[in-house]
Structures are given as structure tokens and as C-alpha cells.
Amino acid sequence: MANKILVFIEQRNGQIKKASYEAVRVAAGIAAKLSYQVEAVAIGDEIENLESIGNYGVSNVKHFKNSELINYSPSAYSKILFDFAKETESSIILFPNTSLGKDLAPRLAAKLDAGIAMDCTALEVQNNEIIVTRPIYAGKVLIDVKLTSASKVFTLRPNVFNPGIPGDTKSEVSIVNINSPDLSTKVTEIKKSEGKLDVAEAEIIVSGGRGMKGPEHFNLVEELSQLLGAAPGASRAVVDAGWRPHGEQVGQTGKTVSPTLYIALGISGAIQHLAGMRSSKYIVAINKDKDAPIFQVADYGIVGDIFEVIPALIEEIKKIKS
Amino acid sequence: MKIAVCVSHVPDTAAKINISGDGKGIDPSGVTYVVNPYDEFAIEEALKTKEKFGGETIAISLGPEANKETLRKALAMGIDNAVLLKDESYRDSLSVAKALASEIKLHNAELVFFGKQSVDYDNSVVGQLTAELLGYNCISVAVDFKLDGSKVICEREIEGGKEVIKTSLPAVITAQKGLNEPRYASLKGIMTAKKKVIEEKTVDAANNYIEIVSFKRPAPKQAGKIIGTDASAVPELVRLLREEAKVI
Numbered sequence: 001m002a003n004k005i006l007v008f009i010e011q012r013n014g015q016i017k018k019a020s021y022e023a024v025r026v027a028a029g030i031a032a033k034l035s036y037q038v039e040a041v042a043i044g045d046e047i048e049n050l051e052s053i054g055n056y057g058v059s060n061v062k063h064f065k066n067s068e069l070i071n072y073s074p075s076a077y078s079k080i081l082f083d084f085a086k087e088t089e090s091s092i093i094l095f096p097n098t099s100l101g102k103d104l105a106p107r108l109a110a111k112l113d114a115g116i117a118m119d120c121t122a123l124e125v126q127n128n129e130i131i132v133t134r135p136i137y138a139g140k141v142l143i144d145v146k147l148t149s150a151s152k153v154f155t156l157r158p159n160v161f162n163p164g165i166p167g168d169t170k171s172e173v174s175i176v177n178i179n180s181p182d183l184s185t186k187v188t189e190i191k192k193s194e195g196k197l198d199v200a201e202a203e204i205i206v207s208g209g210r211g212m213k214g215p216e217h218f219n220l221v222e223e224l225s226q227l228l229g230a231a232p233g234a235s236r237a238v239v240d241a242g243w244r245p246h247g248e249q250v251g252q253t254g255k256t257v258s259p260t261l262y263i264a265l266g267i268s269g270a271i272q273h274l275a276g277m278r279s280s281k282y283i284v285a286i287n288k289d290k291d292a293p294i295f296q297v298a299d300y301g302i303v304g305d306i307f308e309v310i311p312a313l314i315e316e317i318k319k320i321k322s
Numbered sequence: 323m324k325i326a327v328c329v330s331h332v333p334d335t336a337a338k339i340n341i342s343g344d345g346k347g348i349d350p351s352g353v354t355y356v357v358n359p360y361d362e363f364a365i366e367e368a369l370k371t372k373e374k375f376g377g378e379t380i381a382i383s384l385g386p387e388a389n390k391e392t393l394r395k396a397l398a399m400g401i402d403n404a405v406l407l408k409d410e411s412y413r414d415s416l417s418v419a420k421a422l423a424s425e426i427k428l429h430n431a432e433l434v435f436f437g438k439q440s441v442d443y444d445n446s447v448v449g450q451l452t453a454e455l456l457g458y459n460c461i462s463v464a465v466d467f468k469l470d471g472s473k474v475i476c477e478r479e480i481e482g483g484k485e486v487i488k489t490s491l492p493a494v495i496t497a498q499k500g501l502n503e504p505r506y507a508s509l510k511g512i513m514t515a516k517k518k519v520i521e522e523k524t525v526d527a528a529n530n531y532i533e534i535v536s537f538k539r540p541a542p543k544q545a546g547k548i549i550g551t552d553a554s555a556v557p558e559l560v561r562l563l564r565e566e567a568k569v570i
Contacts (some may be wrong), residue, residue, distance in 0.1 A: 040480050072485065074460065103462045107446035109416065110454030115531025116415060119416060120443045136443050140339040141348065142538040149531035156451045185459045185489035191477070192556040198481040202475060206567070228570060246465075247479060248499040252335045252441055261569040272335045276544055282567045284559065290548075299546035300562055312553035316560045317570070 002089035005031055005322035007059065008081065009042035009053060010100055013070070013190075016042075016049065018201075019096030019158035021056050026123060026161050027094050028057030029103070033125040039088050043077050045070040054171030056163055061171045066178040072100055073188065075234035076181035078107035086110060087149070092130070098200075105155045118155045121258070121279070130154070138252035138275040158201060158259050160279075197231035199250055202262045205280075207233030207250055209273075211266020211287060211306055215243035220310045221265060225319045233257070235267050251276035264307045269294030281292070323377035326431035327368040327401065328422055328452070329361040331392040332386055332442045343535045348537070358390045363497035366492025368435045371504065375469065378402050382425050384418055385481040386410050390520050397515035398507035400497045404520045413530035415443070419451035421525045426456060431492075438463045438496040453494035461487050465500040496556055 010017040027038045040053050040061040045068075052059045064080045084095060085108065091107060095101035097119045109116035121142075122133035131146050132154060147154075148158035199205050206228065208221040218232070225232045234244035236251055250257055252272035263281035267273060267283075269292055277283070278297050285298035286309050295301045304307055333339060333353045340349040357365075368379050381396035383389040384407040393404040407421055426434055434453075439446035446462075453460030459474070465484065466477035472491040479483045479498055508516070548564070549555040563570045 026502055032480070072487075075489075078454075099463065099478070102446055103450065105476075106415075107454050107460070109447070110419070110451045113416075116445070116447055116451075117532060118447060133538075136445075137333070137339045138335070138441065138444060140541060141341060142540055144535040146533050146535060147531055148533050156445035185461065185487065187485045187487045187488040190480070190483060191486065196482060201481050213564040228566075246485075246498075249499075256444075261563070261567070270336070271338060278540065282569050283543075283546070284562070284563070295548070296545055297543040297565065300559055301546060301548045302552075302559060303333065303548055304550065304552045304555070308553045309556060312356075313526070314558040316556050320560065320564070 001155065003034065003036040004039055004088050004090040004163070005036050005092040005094065006039045006041060006081070006088065006090035007058070007094045008083055008101065008104070009040055009050070010096055010098055011042055011044045011047045014044060014046050014048050015085070016047065016052070017096060017098060019098055019156070021163040022158065022161040023096045023156050024053055024056040024058050025163045026191050030092065030125060030130065032122070034128060036092070039090055040086060041081065043069050043080055046173060050173045051170040054169040055166035057167070059169065059171050063173055063175045064178050065175050066181055067179055068183060068214045069178065071187040073181065073183050073186040074103055074107060075184045077104055078111065078181050080178060081108050081121050082111045091151050093151065095155045097183050101155050103131045112151040112153070114151035114153045116153040117147060118146055119157050120154050120159050121160050124285050135256065139279060140275045148210070148244055152269070153162065157205065157258065170213040182195065193247065195279065199231045199233045199248060200255050202231030203227050203259050204230035205233045205250070205257060205259045206263045206265065207267060208229045208238060208265045209235035209267030210237045212238065218244065224263070224310060224314055224317070227314060227321065235273050236270070257276040264294050264298070265310060267294055268292040270299070323381045323431055324431040325368045325371055325373060325377055325433045325435070326426050326429060327361070327364050327379065327381050327396065327435045328448070329365065329381055329383045329392050329396055331355050331356045331383065331439045332358045332440055333387040334442055335359065341539065345537055350425060355388060355391065356464060357395050358437050358440050359398055360439060360497055360499065363499060363501045364435035364437050365396050365399050365401060366502045366504040367495070367497055369505070372427060374499050380405065380431065382407065382414070382422060384409055384421050384525065388524065393520050394509065394515050397518050398480070398511040399505060400511060403412060404518070406520055406522050407525045409525050410520050411528050412530065413528040415445045416449045416451055416529040417528040419455055419531050421454040422448070423452045426452070433491060434458070434494045436494065436496045438498045449494050449496035454490070459489040459493040460498040461493065463498045465498050466554050467495055
């Protein structure tokens with residue numbers, strides 16, 4: 001095996017996903033420690049600003065291009081990556097742990113007969129070996145693992161690894177045109193939820209629980225989210241009750257998140273919920289029950305009536321924004 | 323059509339998980355095990371597909387004797403047959419997928435359902451790995467599944483929306499919450515399931531590529547401060563978020 005790291009640059013609709021920059025920075029870091037080279041790979045049609053990868057420490061990027069590849073195709077993407085990994089003899093492969101990365105990474109791992117560790121929240125090089133930390137049981141427990149196979153595939157949880165301060169080095173983009181990609185499995189349409197941010201990607205999440213008392217009160221959650229540029233989230237109880245869509249659910253059987261700020265409104269903090277959000281950098285809890293478990297993980301709490309506190313909070317945020 | 327559904331037996335999501343004394347695993351005492359929650363959606367979709375198009379359903383689980391409880395539950399919901407690939411050892415995702423793939427091949431199942439992840443190790447890859455090993459198409463994290471002849475049309479959840487994705491049989495589908503509403507086992511179903519024989523098989527020894535170095539507890543979160551008991555605490559909260567935490 002050559003000493004190469006392949007890092008996958010995810011684009012959606014021609015825009016590079018932020019989590020890709022985090023993965024690029026991690027790849028550059030491993031490369032420096034192990035004296036490896038990095039092969040950055042993007043797949044798509046037109047991709048805006050692909051040379052910006054250079055700002056995060058990788059000087060070359062391959063762009064596999066075809067107008068049919070603008071949307072995700074598991075069959076085409078995995079074949080392109082497999083061929084490229086073989087050609088370059090890349091032995092370490094990194095993906096962002098996004099919905100696309102989660103789908104794609106295992107396909108490549110199977111083709112390469114590689115060990116695969118998903119959703120890593122820490123990665124270290126010790127004695128020339130990579131040790132990663134992964135949350136299991138939705139974060140109730142962490143494991144440190146290493147992969148013993150010749151090829152190794154890792155996915156990195158978004159919003160956890162620091163992409164660092166961007167430099168001003170443009171990377172060299174080489175375009176490889178792909179003729180007749182294998183489109184046996186192919187995305188044909190994307191249905192966006194009306195302009196809302198997703199909890200898995202947001203830096204701030206405003207979540208509502210059963211204390212919101214009914215779906216009609218979630219306009220408060222949405223208004224506060226919008227003011228803060230946050231994603232609206234929900235506890236399992238309110239999703240199961242049909243008040244909110246499942247895509248917003250935070251916790252075990254929902255999404256495990258690590259935003260910079262998590263605001264829990266009327267959420268008592270069931271063990272499944274805490275597991276899914278406790279690694280947030282700052283947690284605010286507003287709940288009328290002073291014994292609610294959410295206060296055990298909250299940095300700042302207000303024990304009070306959310307229907308008084310949230311409107312006051314909205315007013316206060318409006319004041320500082322104006 | 324032969325439809326397979328792969329199921330795992332996992333600690334209840336409400337369980338507190340403790341690390342065992344030797345630090346090499348979790349302490350199972352006092353932990354209730356259940357059908358992996360996402361696998362219930364997989365079982366339901368297998369049953370619905372059979373009801374619509376006919377065929378035969380089989381549930382496959384890899385693990386110790388206790389996994390029979392989960393297989394029994396699948397039978398009670400209406401799955402026709404069940405196989406336990408009996409194995410007490412630790413297996414990583416690829417090793418699990420290899421064992422499942424060879425079993426699925428034996429049954430010639432054209433359509434295979436999985437839960438999108440097992441809520442124990444949360445690696446969320448066994449469905450995709452198994453599909454690749456079988457040379458099947460695969461759609462993961464499906465919230466909608468339609469079969470039209472040999473054509474498969476799904477919706478899968480992505481950040482901020484859904485994508486419509488098309489493929490064809492043979493295929494592996496991994497189920498996300500929202501795909502359907504799993505049925506409750508009827509009394510008749512439970513009685514029938516009790517009488518059914520769960521076939522037991524041995525599997526090749528695991529060849530793991532993942533070595534677990536250690537189990538750790540997440541760093542304890544320090545209890546923070548309670549700023550107040552009503553709306554008058556809001557200005558102080560906002561000040562702390564701006565000046566101390568610097569997050570807004």
C-alpha cells in the first residue's frame with residue numbers, strides 16, 4: 001500500500017458541505033504525522049470554489065465530473081471512489097458522517113474489505129496508529145478503537161473537528177470526466193423542508209419537549225430558532241405524539257448532535273434525549289420542574305414557566321440583534 | 323418473492339449502560355433487551371410487502387441464544403420463518419455482514435430489510451455492507467418504500483429534507499423511523515410463534531478488523547447555574563450567553 005489518505009469532499013447542488021473542510025483538516029493532520037500524502041476527491045457536476053480545499057491544508061483535489069452526478073448516486077459514487085482508491089493505493093479513507101457519507105462509506109469499505117468506524121468524535125495518531133473515539137449507545141458510552149485491516153475507513157462527526165483558520169492557498173483542481181457512470185441506484189429528486197436548518201448540521205439548536213403542551217405552541221420554538229439562525233429540534237415524546245416531524249428528533253432513535261449551543265424548552269431530559277445532546281458545548285434548559293434531569297447537564301438553567309420565559313427571551317434577543 | 327429481514331437484539335433505549343468491571347464491555351446486569359427499534363420498521367415493511375405481493379418472509383439474527391426472543395417477536399408479528407446464526411463472540415460490522423450475506427444467499431432472498439442502525443454499537447453500516455457483499459442494490463435510511471415490478475422507489479432522509487431514490491431488485495433497504503407504523507403482535511400471532519421452530523446454525527469464526535482498545539464514560543457534565551425562576555432572569559441569561567459562553 002502506498003502511504004495515501006483519501007478524503008471525500010461532499011457537495012450538494014454544487015456547494016461544498018462545511019463538514020468536508022473539517023475532514024480535509026483532519027486528513028492533513030494525519031498526513032503530517034504519518035508522512036502520508038492526501039488525495040482529496042469530489043464528485044459532482046459544477047462545484048463552486050473547489051480550490052478552497054487548499055485553505056485547509058490539502059494542495060490537490062480531483063474532481064470526477066458528469067452532469068448526471070450532481071445528485072447522489074450510491075452506485076456511481078462508490079465505483080468512482082473504489083477505482084480511485086485502488087489506483088492511488090490509498091489505505092486510509094475519510095468521509096464526513098453526513099447522510100451521504102453514512103450511506104457511501106460502508107459501500108466502499110465492503111468493496112475494499114476494509115474495517116470501518118463511523119461517527120468518530122476524536123482521532124489521534126499514537127505510535128503510527130490511528131485510534132478513534134466513537135460514541136455508542138447514542139453516547140451513553142464511548143469506545144476507543146483501532147482498525148487492523150490494510151484499508152481503513154473512518155467517518156467524522158460534523159461540527160466536532162475544528163477546521164482551523166482557513167489559509168489562503170488555493171488547491172489545484174484536476175477534472176476527470178466520467179463517461180456513462182453506473183446509475184443503477186440514483187437520486188432523482190430532492191424534497192427540501194421549507195428552508196429550515198437541520199439539527200444534524202446546525203451550530204445552534206432550539207428544541208421543544210412535552211412542556212410545550214401542544215403543536216400549536218411550537219411557533220415559539222420556530223421564532224426563537226429563526227432569530228438565532230438555529231435549527232428547531234424536538235424530543236421523542238413530541239415526535240411520537242405527532243406534534244413535530246421525525247427529522248427534528250434529537251436523541252437515541254433520533255439524531256445525536258453536538259452543536260455549540262443547545263436550548264431545551266420544556267424538555268425534562270429522558271436518558272435517550274440526554275445521550276443524544278449532552279456533548280453540546282453549551283446547554284440552556286428552561287423548564288418549570290426544578291428536578292428535571294435536563295438541569296444536570298445544563299450550563300444555564302431557568303426554572304420557570306416556558307410560556308413566560310420564551311417570549312421574554314425572544315424580545316431580549318430581538319433587542320440585541322437590532 | 324423471498325423477503326428477508328435481519329434483526330438484532332439490543333439493550334432497551336431507556337436502559338442505563340454501565341461499563342463492566344474489566345473495562346472491556348458493558349455490564350448486562352439489570353439491562354432489558356428488546357428488538358432493535360429500527361428493526362421493527364424493517365419487520366413491518368417486510369410484512370406489508372408480502373401482504374401486497376405474496377411470497378415468504380424470513381427473519382435472520384446473529385448472536386447468542388437470547389436473540390431468539392427477538393426472532394420470536396418477529397414471528398409473532400407475522401414473519402413466516404426464523405433463523406438464528408448462533409454466535410457468542412464479539413463481531414465487528416463487516417464480520418456480521420459477511421455472516422448475514424452468506425445466509426441470505428442460501429435463501430435466495432431478493433429483497434432484504436434491515437433497521438438503519440443497531441442502537442448498541444450505532445455503526446449504521448451492516449445493511450450497506452451486506453448489500454455490497456451480495457452485489458445487491460441498496461437504499462439506506464428509507465422513510466418511504468414502493469415496489470413496482472422489479473423497480474424500487476424510496477425516499478430517504480437527508481439533512482433538511484428527503485431525497486427520492488430509485489433502484490431495482492435485488493435490493494437491501496434499511497428502515498428509518500417514519501417508514502411505517504409497526505403492528506402489535508396479535509394473541510394468535512404470539513401463540514403461533516410459540517409453536518414455531520427457530521432454526522439454529524453455526525457460523526464461521528469472526529475475522530474482525532475493529533479492535534476495541536477501551537470503553538469509557540463520557541466526561542461528566544458539571545451542573546451549571548440556575549439563573550432564576552421567571553422571565554426576569556432572561557437578560558442575565560442572554561448576557562451570559564454573549565459574554566461568558568460567547569455563543570450568540
